[in-house]
Amino acid sequence: MAMAIISISLSPRVLEELDRVRAEMGFSGRSEAIRAALRMFMEDAREREAMRGRVRGILVLIHGQEAEGLVCDVKHGFLDIIHTQLHDRFEEGKCLELFLLDGEAERVRDFVGIFQRSEDIERTKLIII
Helix, strand or coil: CCCCCCCCCCCHHHHHHHHHHHHHHCCCHHHHHHHHHHHHHHHHHHHHCCCCCEEEEEEEEEHHHHHHHHEEEECCCCCCCCEEEEEEEEECCEEEEEEEEEEEEEHHHHHHHHHHHCEEEEEEEEEEC
């Protein structure tokens, strides 16, 4: 099967990280690493889409201090599903947020989606419990 060729733009920081991860994980090239990342991304999306009714979960965010305003603004719009939040500055300029969530699947998806679309958030991981 012939593969389609697409073009993407990456910041120098993201490209450097891609190359580091590619080498560390033994991928033969950037395309192979990006395909694997896309498979993981799509699996996460399928899991979120399958959520129905009331769900409970943990959202983990890692971000730089410049994103604290975004996190604060967003959380105020979702206080109905945030049971608890923990904020920790775990290294210079980096913050870890843990949100314990309990609410309707659509609200949880909306909350998580805002952070996943933001370039200011370095890592977003939702764990449904």
